Structure formats: C-alpha cells, structure tokens
Amino acid sequence: EVQLVESGGGLVQPGGSLRLSCAASGFTFSSYAFTWVRQAPGKGLEWVSAISGSGRNTYYADSVKGRFTISRDMSENTLYLQMNSLRAEDTAVYYCAKSLTYYYDSGGCDYWGQGTLVTVSS
C-alpha cells in the first residue's frame, strides 16, 4: 500500500525556519518525481516545488524561490522541504505528492499525504 506521511509542521515566527518531511512507503521511491503543494486556510491549491526522480533537478514557484529547498534521501525514502525566511503568507497545509513519472513533466500526482499545517505568526 502506497503511503506518504508528512511531518514537521508547526508554529513558527516570521523569519524563522522549518523542515518538512514526507516519509514514503509501498513503492520504489527512487522511480518517481515528487511535488509539494500548499493550501492556505480556506483557499485553493498552490504548487510550491518539485524534484525529479534522481533528485538532480529541482523546481520552485516564484513565491518561494530562494527561501525553500526541496531534497530527497533515497536511503531513507524521504522527501524534504527546508523552509527559511518564513512569512505570514506561507501559512498553509503542506502536502507532498507522488508524481506519475520519473521526470518532472507533470501529468499529475496520484498519491498525496494527509498534509501538515505550517503557521507563521508572532
């Protein structure tokens, strides 16, 4: 059974940092690209970042470029999102999602985690 389990969310002050994790199981982790998507309270979905199956290629939304870093650990079957210089507008539920393909060319994401809430507030 495919499972994606996010962790690492919480309350952080503006300017602070958090690292989100997404533990994957039930499939060959290294065979697929991954995506982070966020959803602010009561709002729609926003694409944040993606990483190819190899981890060599990474992609970012303009809103987070230079502040967020996506990475993956093949030995731990875990996806990460390092978030620095956090702002109030980064407050959202963050979902990790498995892409249908190895390369990030996204036709879609077929499995999603349950999400982890990040709240940026003083």
Next chain:
Amino acid sequence: QSALTQPASVSGSPGQSITISCTGTSSDVGSYNLVSWYQQHPGRAPKLMIYEGGKRPSGVSNRFSGSKSGNTASLTISGLQAEDEADYYCCSYTNSREVFGTGTKVTVL
C-alpha cells in the same frame, strides 16, 4: 504565473451531467496536454481524477472525463451522485512548474 480560471460553483441534480471549465493561456493549457483534475472533500487531501488531459487513474469512475479545446480544459461528471459534491481543481504543467485553477465547488442539489 496566474491561476487558471474556473467557475466558483457548479450545481446539478442527481443523475445529471455537469461540466467544469478551466481557462488558461497559450503558455500553459494551450501548450501542453498535461492538464490534471483533482477532487477534494473538506478536510481531505486532493485526489487525482484525470491526468494528461483525459486519462483516468485506476479506480476512478468512468463518469469522470476530461477534454481540452484551445486554452480551455474541461471536466465532465456524468450521472451526478451525492458523493461527487466536493471542490475540484484543474492543474496545468507549464515551463517546468505547475499552475492550479481557482477551484470549483460542486453542489449536488
């Protein structure tokens, strides 16, 4: 990158068919056959319903179908059922990133 435009709400009676539009530009929807559609029930993670424009993942009902014409993609739900009541989002690949639609709330009357 601006969000794709979807109607805020669409409604229909059980058994009817409804269509949700998703309008983008020649840089996203119009350039790639890489539009996906997601269903999201309150408090739940999104679920992939359509990928690559018109393909259905295993386990998704054939009542859901996708199409595209020019810069506009569409999701049609036929034989509307109570459990189809949810928010629906389109998503298009564009230039090494993705853009989601504004979301549509589907109400089953």
